[in-house]
Amino acid sequence: MLRVDTPNFPYFLLVGILPWNFFAQSLMMSTSSIVDNGGLIRKVWLPIEVFPIATVFFNLAQYLLAMAVLFPMASFFFRVPLSRSALAFFVVLPLHVIFTLGLGFFFAAATVFYRDVKHFTEIFLMLLFWLTPIIYDVRVLPESLRATVYANPLSFFITSYQDIFYRQIVPDPFHLLVLFSLSGLSLAVGYIVFSSCKVRFAEEV
Amino acid sequence: MFPLIEIDNVSKAFTIRHNRTNSLKSSFIGIFHKRFRETKETLWALKNVTLSVAPGETLGLIGRNGSGKSILLRLIVGIYRPTQGQVRFPNGARVGAMIELGVGFHPELTGRENVFLGASIHGLSRGEVEEIYPGVVEFSELDSFMDVPIKNYSSGMHARLGFALAINLNPQVLLVDEIFAVGDEAFQRKCIEKMEEFRGEGKTIIFVSHAAETIKNFCERACLLDHGSLVFLGAPSKAIEEYHRLLAS
Numbered sequence: 001m002l003r004v005d006t007p008n009f010p011y012f013l014l015v016g017i018l019p020w021n022f023f024a025q026s027l028m029m030s031t032s033s034i035v036d037n038g039g040l041i042r043k044v045w046l047p048i049e050v051f052p053i054a055t056v057f058f059n060l061a062q063y064l065l066a067m068a069v070l071f072p073m074a075s076f077f078f079r080v081p082l083s084r085s086a087l088a089f090f091v092v093l094p095l096h097v098i099f100t101l102g103l104g105f106f107f108a109a110a111t112v113f114y115r116d117v118k119h120f121t122e123i124f125l126m127l128l129f130w131l132t133p134i135i136y137d138v139r140v141l142p143e144s145l146r147a148t149v150y151a152n153p154l155s156f157f158i159t160s161y162q163d164i165f166y167r168q169i170v171p172d173p174f175h176l177l178v179l180f181s182l183s184g185l186s187l188a189v190g191y192i193v194f195s196s197c198k199v200r201f202a203e204e205v
Numbered sequence: 206m207f208p209l210i211e212i213d214n215v216s217k218a219f220t221i222r223h224n225r226t227n228s229l230k231s232s233f234i235g236i237f238h239k240r241f242r243e244t245k246e247t248l249w250a251l252k253n254v255t256l257s258v259a260p261g262e263t264l265g266l267i268g269r270n271g272s273g274k275s276i277l278l279r280l281i282v283g284i285y286r287p288t289q290g291q292v293r294f295p296n297g298a299r300v301g302a303m304i305e306l307g308v309g310f311h312p313e314l315t316g317r318e319n320v321f322l323g324a325s326i327h328g329l330s331r332g333e334v335e336e337i338y339p340g341v342v343e344f345s346e347l348d349s350f351m352d353v354p355i356k357n358y359s360s361g362m363h364a365r366l367g368f369a370l371a372i373n374l375n376p377q378v379l380l381v382d383e384i385f386a387v388g389d390e391a392f393q394r395k396c397i398e399k400m401e402e403f404r405g406e407g408k409t410i411i412f413v414s415h416a417a418e419t420i421k422n423f424c425e426r427a428c429l430l431d432h433g434s435l436v437f438l439g440a441p442s443k444a445i446e447e448y449h450r451l452l453a454s
Contacts, residue, residue, distance in 0.1 A: 043308045044326055045283045116228035199286045202279070203219065 006137050008166075011078045014070055015165045016134035016158050022063035023100050023154060024125050029055045030104030031111045031118045038205030048198050052104040060097060083168040091176065092160045095183040099157065102186030105194035112197070112204050132158050153182045207295040208257035209378065209409050210281060215290035217251040217276055217433075250276050251433045253290070258378075260296070261407040265414065265424035265441055267448050272430040274413045278380050281411070300378045306367030312356035316347055316366055319355055323370050337373040344399070345369035365392055372399050378409045397423070417445045 006012050033051040034041065041048060074080045111117045131152040133141075138149055138159055149155050156178050160171045171179075226232045226243045235242040251273045258264055266274045279285045280292055282300055294300070309326040310319045320341050324334040342348055345365045355363060381400070400423070404410060414420055420427055420441050427444035429437040429451070437447045 040309055040326065042284065043305050046326060046328070114227060114229045114232070116230050120229065202284045 099183040102190030105190035211293040265420040265427035268430035316351040
């Protein structure tokens with residue numbers, strides 16, 4: 001089995017699991033955001049985009065609050081001060097939000113037409129959790145398994161957070177470029193899918 | 206003068222999906238099992254409706270249940286898109302929300318909070334809501350109940366708050382869908398008076414009702430829909446006559 005020799009493991013875990021929770025919760029809530037507000041969508045004209053966006057930002061607020069609690073605790077219990085690399089957070093976070101929002105758009109639209117997408121999302125997220133280096137450090141994995149982990153786009157985001165707060169280094173430019181393309185791609189695809197079928201939402205919900 | 210709203214040969218089709226598959230599971234099973242496959246049927250809810258509404262006009266919409274009145278309103282508001290034809294606003298009018306009472310109201314919130322919630326759903330900013338708030342309270346006569354959660358309101362109070370809010374949203378075009386079935390007579394009279402006032406201000410009103418008297422007294426023109434087609438357009442009293450003939454046949 002994996003030998004756990006990650007020092008300060010609780011801190012490592014928290015740094016990874018908080019952004020994961022933000023991502024997973026946003027996605028789960030986005031899937032039902034259109035369907036649950038069907039009554040409103042059928043009766044009032046409003047920009048339907050607000051529902052997934054509001055969901056993601058609601059979860060973002062929770063994530064930021066959790067982070068605000070984490071850092072004083074971290075410096076008190078684990079003696080990990082924030083380093084200057086933390087500034088990279090302000091680059092990674094917006095990209096992470098955009099990435100989540102894109103997927104949120106996609107799943108929100110899909111759920112209108114296929115109601116069980118919600119349940120598939122739950123299962124899919126469970127699988128994704130283990131494919132994301134949250135409770136293990138990607139560096140302890142054998143080379144052969146790393147490719148599998150990095151096939152999961154979310155791994156790039158989580159390892160960036162770990163770089164920033166745990167390893168206290170700025171993620172390398174290549175890594176940031178990947179984040180940038182992933183979030184752009186996610187938002188583009190998600191938004192195009194969402195807006196191409198939004199005219200039918202009022203009839204389908 | 207340009208018409209305010211131009212409904213140009215508009216048709217709206219809905220798909221009736223028999224044996225509806227709205228899950229991935231049933232779509233997947235449908236590949237193998239005929240029994241789980243959906244069959245589609247097209248229902249034309251509106252057929253080639255052409256209609257234009259002049260600014261300041263009061264137009265009545267009548268017709269039997271399911272004749273397409275509410276769908277026409279939804280097409281005007283933009284909740285539905287026409288399958289064929291176009292809905293145009295040559296003057297760039299901002300069509301107010303369809304009046305459906307208490308849209309977006311949340312039972313746990315107080316009357317006051319619901320006014321803010323309901324108004325913001327219709328696109329008003331916080332400042333704008335604060336401006337109209339006294340008017341809403343005054344019109345609804347619910348002064349002493351504004352801090353009560355609306356789950357404790359009677360249905361009449363609920364409707365009064367909804368109407369008071371809707372009327373204070375101040376849209377250029379007022380779309381009214383069957384709302385006078387609620388409230389006591391005094392409040393109904395008040396609603397009619399308010400609508401008269403609106404008309405006096407030169408606002409356009411589109412009015413859906415089954416009440417023949419109201420249509421006759423209130424509207425300048427009436428439009429009769431039957432099975433999605435426009436059957437008659439003209440003087441309200443004539444339209445009501447046609448409508449009664451339809452009902453009798």
